Amino acid sequence: MYKILVIEDSVTVRMIVKKLIEDNPHFTCELCKNYAEAQRALSKSTEYLVAVVDLNLPDAPNGESVDLVLSHNVPAIVLSGNFDESTRNQLLEKGILDYITKESPYSYVQVANLIDRIRKNISVSVLVVDDSQDSRDHICSLLRKFQFKVNEAYSSEDALNQLDIHNDIKLIISAHNLPSMDGYKLVKTIRHERGMQDVIFIGLSATKDSVLTSKFIKSGANDFLGKPLHHEEFFSRIMHNLDSQDMIQTIKDSANLDALTKVYNRRYLHKRADELYADKKRSSNIIVSMIDADNFKQVNDTYGHKAGDDFLQEFASLLKKYFSNDLVVRYGGEEFTIVSTQPSEKYYSALSEFMNTVRQTVFTPHKLNITCSIGVSSETHPSLEAQLETADARLYTAKNTGKNRIITQDISQKVS
Numbered sequence: 029m030y031k032i033l034v035i036e037d038s039v040t041v042r043m044i045v046k047k048l049i050e051d052n053p054h055f056t057c058e059l060c061k062n063y064a065e066a067q068r069a070l071s072k073s074t075e076y077l078v079a080v081v082d083l084n085l086p087d088a089p090n091g092e093s094v095d096l097v098l099s100h101n102v103p104a105i106v107l108s109g110n111f112d113e114s115t116r117n118q119l120l121e122k123g124i125l126d127y128i129t130k131e132s133p134y135s136y137v138q139v140a141n142l143i144d145r146i147r148k149n150i151s152v153s154v155l156v157v158d159d160s161q162d163s164r165d166h167i168c169s170l171l172r173k174f175q176f177k178v179n180e181a182y183s184s185e186d187a188l189n190q191l192d193i194h195n196d197i198k199l200i201i202s203a204h205n206l207p208s209m210d211g212y213k214l215v216k217t218i219r220h221e222r223g224m225q226d227v228i229f230i231g232l233s234a235t236k237d238s239v240l241t242s243k244f245i246k247s248g249a250n251d252f253l254g255k256p257l258h259h260e261e262f263f264s265r266i267m268h269n270l271d272s273q274d275m276i277q278t279i280k281d282s283a284n285l286d287a288l289t290k291v292y293n294r295r296y297l298h299k300r301a302d303e304l305y306a307d308k309k310r311s312s313n314i315i316v317s318m319i320d321a322d323n324f325k326q327v328n329d330t331y332g333h334k335a336g337d338d339f340l341q342e343f344a345s346l347l348k349k350y351f352s353n354d355l356v357v358r359y360g361g362e363e364f365t366i367v368s369t370q371p372s373e374k375y376y377s378a379l380s381e382f383m384n385t386v387r388q389t390v391f392t393p394h395k396l397n398i399t400c401s402i403g404v405s406s407e408t409h410p411s412l413e414a415q416l417e418t419a420d421a422r423l424y425t426a427k428n429t430g431k432n433r434i435i436t437q438d439i440s441q442k443v444s
C-alpha cells in the first residue's frame with residue numbers, strides 16, 4: 029500500500045481527490061488542510077510515493093508547500109486554480125512531476141491516473157541509448173524522477189546486449205546518431221524479435237530533418253521526440269505509450285488467462301503447443317502433467333461454491349510457485365495441466381515437493397485438507413493432444429488406485 033500526501037485547503041477538493049485516489053486499492057491518503065499540518069506530517073514520515081500540493085494555502089500563499097515537499101525528497105504534483113507561464117516554468121525548474129489546473133472534474137481524474145502511472149513505473153525497466161554521456165544523464169535523471177528503473181547503453185550493440193541481459197525492459201528511448209549501427213537499424217533489429225507492444229521504442233534526434241520522424245516510425249519505432257526535450261511533451265508521450273502497452277497487455281491477458289485462477293487457459297495452451305511441438309528437438313524434452321484435485325465436488329457440496337473457488341485460487345497459486353518456469357494451465361474445472369521443458373530430474377523433484385506441500389496445506393478459511401492426483405507423460409509425442417492423452421490416462425489410473433498419488437511411465441508411487 030502506497031501513501032499519498034494531499035495538501036489542500038478546500039474540503040471539497042480534498043474529499044474528491046481522496047475518493048478518486050483511494051478508489052485504487054494500492055493507495056491510502058494522508059490529508060493536510062494547510063502548511064502547518066503538512067510540516068507535521070512530513071516530520072513524522074517522508075515515505076510518500078507522491079504529494080498532491082495546492083499552490084496557494086492560507087498559511088503559505090506563494091507555493092511554499094511545494095518547496096516543503098521537495099525539500100523532503102517527496103515527488104510533487106501541483107494542483108492549482110490557475111497558472112501563469114512563468115510560475116509554471118519555475119515549478120518545472122524546481123523539479124515537480126507535473127502541474128494540473130483545477131479547471132474541470134477531469135483534472136482530479138488526471139491526478140489519480142498520474143499517481144497510478146507512477147506506481148506502475150516502479151516496476152518498469154527503461155533503456156536509454158545515447159552515445160553522449162551528458163544527454164544520457166539528463167534523460168536518465170528525468171526518468172528516475174518518475175520512478176522508472178533505468179538502464180543505459182552508449183551504442184546499439186550495447187543496447188542489444190542490455191536487452192538480452194534485462195529481458196524485463198519495456199521501453200527504449202534511443203538517439204538516432206549512434207556509432208556503427210544507427211537508430212533505424214537498432215529498431216529494425218529489435219523488431220525482428222519483439223513486437224510493437226512488447227517493447228516500446230521512442231526515437232530521439234536533435235536534427236530538424238522532417239524525414240527522420242517518418243523513417244523512425246517506418247523502421248518500427250512507436251514514437252519520436254525532438255531534442256532539446258520538452259519536459260511535459262517527453263512525459264506525456266511516454267505515459268501515453270505505456271498506457272497503450274498496458275491496455276494491450278490487459279486484452280492479451282483476458283484472452284489468455286483463466287479469469288478465476290489467473291493461470292493460462294486452455295486456448296493459450298493450444299496456441300503455445302503449436303510452437304513447442306513444431307521444434308522436434310525441443311518437443312522430445314516436453315513433460316506434460318495432468319493434475320486434478322481429489323473429491324473436490326464435496327467441497328462445493330459442503331461449503332458452497334465460493335469455498336470451491338477460493339480453493340482453486342489457492343491451489344493455482346501453489347502451482348505457479350512450484351512451476352514458475354513452466355506453462356501452468358487450468359484445463360477445466362478442478363483440473364490443471366503443466367507443460368515443462370525442464371530437465372526431468374529437476375521437474376520430478378518440483379512435482380514431488382509440490383505434492384508434499386499440498387498434503388500439508390490447509391486451504392481456505394474453512395481449513396480444508398485436499399489432496400490431488402497426478403498423471404505424467406515424459407515420453408516423446410508428436411503432438412500435445414497425444415501427450416495429454418497419455419498423461420490423462422495415468423491421471424485416471426491415479427484416481428482409480430486410491431487418489432493422492434503421482435503416476436508416471438517409470439514410477440508408480442503411493443505416498444500417504
Ligand SMILES: Nc1nc2c(ncn2[C@@H]2O[C@H](COP(=O)(O)OP(=O)(O)OP(=O)(O)O)[C@@H](O)[C@H]2O)c(=O)[nH]1
Pocket residue numbers: 288320321322323324325326328332333334335336337340360361362427431
Ligand atoms: N467452485 C467451483 N467448482 C467448480 C468449478 N468448475 C468445476 N467445479 C466443480 O468441480 C466438481 C468436480 O467434480 P467431480 O468431477 O465429480 O470430481 P471430484 O469430486 O473432484 O472427484 P474426483 O476427481 O474423482 O476426485 C463439480 O462439482 C463441479 O461443479 C469452478 O470454477 N468453481
